[in-house]
Amino acid sequence: MIMAGFLYLGAGLCMVILYTIYFIKHAKLRLNFQKGALIYIILMICLDVIAPILLML
Numbered sequence: 001m002i003m004a005g006f007l008y009l010g011a012g013l014c015m016v017i018l019y020t021i022y023f024i025k026h027a028k029l030r031l032n033f034q035k036g037a038l039i040y041i042i043l044m045i046c047l048d049v050i051a052p053i054l055l056m057l
Contacts (some may be wrong), residue, residue: 005054008048 002056004052008052
């Protein structure tokens with residue numbers, strides 16, 4: 001059960017590192033989301049929070 005937590009923690013840390021590197025290389029930050037894609041982005045964030053909780057049950 002704890003391994004699932006480490007898996008998601010590692011994935012999250014890697015995404016933070018990759019985002020930081022990308023942000024440093026590209027000084028300006030622009031978000032070009034379409035309005036229809038916003039709901040899917042919010043749902044994926046919620047799923048990323050709920051998935052490790054369900055795996056540890």
